[in-house]
Amino acid sequence: MIFTIPSVAYAIIGIGLFFIGVVTSMVILLLENLVSSDDTLVVAHQICSIVFLIVPQYNLGVAISRLNFIYGVYITAEQYLKSIGRRDMLGQVPLPLVSRWDLMGQHFFALIVDGLIFLIILGIIEYKHVIFKFLRRREQRTTRKLLEKYHKDRKLLDEDVQREQTFVENIKNYDDYGLVVKGLSKGYSGEFLAVENLSFAVEKGECFGLLGVNGAGKTSTFSMLTGRLIIGSGDAYIHGNSVVDGGFNSFRLLGYCPQFDALNLRLTAREQLTFYARIRGIREMDIEHIVDWAINQMQLLPYANEVSGSYSGGNKRKLSAAIALVADPPVVLLDEPSAGMDVSSQQFMWNLILQLRRAKRTVIITSHSMEECEALCTRTAIMVHGQFQCIGSIQHLKEKFGQGYTLTIKVVHKEDIERVKEFVRKNIAGSFLQxxxxxxxxxxxxxxxxxxxxxxxxxxxxxxxLPIEDYQLSQTTLDDVFVSFAAKSENDPADLGDVTFDEIHSPPPDRTQESTDLTDPPNH
Structure with a gap:
């Protein structure tokens, strides 16, 4: 990727194209002045005149120069006739035609042809035509080679991950699920496998959590689901529509709130929501009503007409979420939805996600907050090095991979600590003093x-x-499970097959989830 900031890209490309137009125009005009005194430059002038026709800026610049030349001839003739008192003969001055081929005609024609060619190229890019099928095949070859290379070194996946893969492979009707991801993989530069064979299905009304340290593959997964990256291998189905083959049909069903707010800081919340509502194809007569609904739903009414650059971090996240929901999509991807929020705004965002679940929306979130996942997610998967290491409900993961319980004992007298240690060692098997x-x-x-x-x-x-002031005995948290996987990946990144602590052979998590209601948005 050459540019990371859109405004910088726009400025550099604009200046670069302007510079190209000026230089090519000056080269031709200079050669035209020199060719009369040096015949050897005739061929150079002819070649440059033909080659430069592919540059729109050159055609526009030279066409304006030719027009200025004709206008100069007209002014000179007018001044001369006026000086001899025959201004009435101005209409008889044999001025060259503006549209003459060797003056402006060829440049106007070249501009039309250039415009058509670039319009076709834009259409190919936007609609992922033949060239993008070729790029996709190249991506698939690269990813397939990496999968074959890494597959030999991988140990067996966790039984729940294997069960989920089998479940996805046996799905007959993708329309029954909000999101189905099947064998999703992505390789980079022929050496690095960012996402490896992810398979999972998310039901309607379910909130699915993706956990993982930085670099685990969460962002690459979201980028493939939203079309920002070409899928290297596998496919994803959004309400039955293939991301690989379905084109825009799948993305129309998707709402996306990125990790970093993609806002125009010079526009108000109302202006931005109106803009995105039009992009999403909402009827003009319904836009105002829907924008008002989104502003009220996100509690942004006091700031609706203020530029978003003046918003707090929490209100910016609310606006990003409102943009994701403005078209009432059945599937919503939220990347770190409550990152940078204060406690009050964070609680608001959590309530919003719970309302989305009750409204039968499919929600997929990534988060670094274990508390957030425990509060919101019906099922969670932990990613390490592009693979799922475990998948299931929060309780299932804590029981299967957790380290039992956490015990905290506070004694009244410090001298009793040794006696407490001795008692716990003898009477509580498996205890370990941290x-x-x-x-x-x-x-x-x-x-x-x-x-x-x-x-x-x-x-x-x-x-x-003994005099015990206080004690607390609690189950292992999701943080402990996550830290266990993260620590194991740092110590031995090539081997994650043994990350189980006190494994309890509990039954697999139930895939059926209850859901019962977000204030329904207006129909559009």
């Missing part, structure tokens, strides 16, 4: 060695023997 801060001891308890009831019983006995 740290001691002041009078507080922090333990991990492996669930496979000690049940929750036995741990509570032992702590009650300890309270009878």
């Amino acid at each position: 740290s001691i801060h002041c009078n507080t001891l922090f333990y991990r308890i492996r669930g496979i060695h000690c049940s929750l009831s036995l741990a509570f019983g032992a702590i009650n006995e300890l309270q009878k023997l």
Whole structure:
């Protein structure tokens, strides 16, 4: 990618094209002045005159120069006739025709041809015609080679991930699901596999969470789902419409809130929502009503007519979410939806996502907040090095990959710490002392060695023997599961097959999710 900032790209390309137009025009005009005194320049002039016709800026510049020449002849004739008192003969001056081929005609014709050619190229780019099918085949070859290369070094996937892959392969009707991702892969530069064989299905009314450290492949996955990147291998189906073959039909069903707010900071919220509503093809007569609905839904009414550059970070995220929802899409992708928000705005965004679920929208989010995923997601997958390492409900992941329980004991007297350590060591199997801060001891308890009831019983006995000020016994959080995978990937990035802690053979997570209602947007 040459440019990363659109405004910089626009400025540099504009200046560059202007410079090309000026230079080519000056070269031709200079050769025309010199050719009368040097016959050897005739061929150079003829070649340049033909080659430069492909440059629209040159054609426009030379055409204006020719017009200026004809106008100069007219002014000179007018001044001469006026000086001899025969201005009445001005209409008889034999001025060259503006449209004459060797003056402006060829340049006007070249401008028309250039315009048609560039319009066709734009159409090919926009509609992913033949050339993009070729690029897609090249991407597929690159990704296929990388898949074959890395497949030999991979251990077996987690049983839940394999079960999800089998489930996706057996889906007969993609219309029954909000989003189906089937064997999605993406390779870069023939060396790096960013996304490797992802398969999952998200039901209508479900919120699916993608977790992973930076570089895990979340952004590449979202970029392929939204069409920003060509899919290297596999496909995705949005309400039954293929992303690879469906073109714009699939993207019309998609709302996308990027990680970094894609806002025009000089426009107001109302102007931006109106702009995107028109892009999404909403009828003009309905736009005002729908924009008002979105502004009220996002609690942006007090700021609706202020430029978005003056908004707080939370309000910018709200506006980005409103843009994603303005056409009432059935599938919504939210990349770090509450990043940079204060607690109040974060809670608002969470409530919005829950409302989307109740309204039977399919929601896919990426997040670094485990608390956010626990509050919102019906199912979650953790990505490491472009692969799913686990997938399932939050409770299922905590039970299967969690490290049992977390025990915190706060003693009244510091001298009792050693006695507490000895008691826990003897009476709570699988306990591991993590740290001691002041009078507080922090333990991990492996669930496979000690049940929750036995741990509570032992702590009650300890309270009878020693003065315990406070204690807390809780299940492992999703943070602990995530950190376990992240730590394992850093220590041994090529081997993630053994990332299981106290694995409990619990039943697979139920794929059926309840859902019951976001204020319905107006019909359009």
